[in-house]
Amino acid sequence: MVSETQEAGNAMPPVKNGLLPYLTVDGAVKAAEFYKRAFGAEEAFRVPVDEQGRTMHVHLYVNNSSLMLSDAYPEHGHPLTKPQSFSLQLVVDDIDFWWERAVAAGAEVVMPVELMFWGDRYGQLRDPFGVLWAINSPAKKS
Template identity: 50%
Template sequence: MSDEYPGVIPHLTIADRRADEAIAFYQAAFGAELVQRMPTEDGRVMHAHLKINGGSVMLNDDFPEYHGPTGAPAAMTLHLQVADADAAFDRATAAGATVTMPLDNQFWGDRYGQVADPFGFTWSIGGPVRE
């Protein structure tokens, strides 16, 4: 577990290209501090990291082109930032989670993947890239 990202982090998907509005709302309503905002070339928010009351919340605009087989977006993903993404990913799949995005080294510098638990929730797992 990372000291910067303890526990489980909610990662919200905002519909209708309104992530910037959501950021502004969370700042006004809850005193959120914008830690990071990463836009795409077309102006959508690919990733934003907020701190609210000492905890992290991540969010992004919906990307319909990446919806899974159901065609429906995941409104929320639960994120785990860990020291060893491979071990955490293997543990989740051994317990019965289904791989929805294979674990791989990502351009932003994490080893990252996603699984679905047996109850319909998406979990993302990220950690340092392995040498």
Template identity: 50%
Template sequence: MTQYSTGLIPHMTINDNNAKAAIDFYKKAFGAEEVGRHDAEDGKRLMHAHIKVNDHDVFLMDAFPEHGSPNTSPAGIMLALRVDDPDKWWERATKAGATVLAPLDDQFWGDRWGLLADPYGHHWSISAPAKK
């Protein structure tokens, strides 16, 4: 049986039956580790997938409008990656196809921070304390 961390686990819905492709993207962009996946009965969609990003649990699934999980654009949530080397993480993510929304730079609040969008519309910030 899979063990999950305690606390809050992001659970993303991926539109247009792209959850399997999203897992591949997260592996390339964020070094995600796939823990497990469960196909839906239709064989086309993922009912549930579990990955780890930066050693933290993330769940994802395809949309299931017939069960109350419709295709909707992600809004109002940003997944914040606090990492050891933001430049390394940034380069890997952009090379994998993430779109830059705010460039990685030293910010007034003391972090090196930038904002990306994945191909599925989810926003990811990458940050660490800025080196002085």
């Protein structure tokens, strides 16, 4: 559905940072290390790993937003399932920098960066933990 604002040709509404992704992955500590290399993540907090090498909580900052990770704990009702039907979107000024760093760290190119019909440059990557990342660089305003 197209809003009246979009029909009138006005700019898209701003993104708000009030929704926090919390991912269950196979190897939260390894994922955190990958996200540091690929997306410049900073680790804010980590619960120590248990005797099985799992952690119930890692808090990262990525691109001025929080991302939280946990290992699967099927014995407590939190099994590992393959990520599906969602992507994490990074909105950045310099898509080439972010893209090249992530690919160099080992992210798989799903959709190369292209100039999209809405005027932004956009592409998709999949990380080694199965998570789909969309990277978007808004069109420069003149």
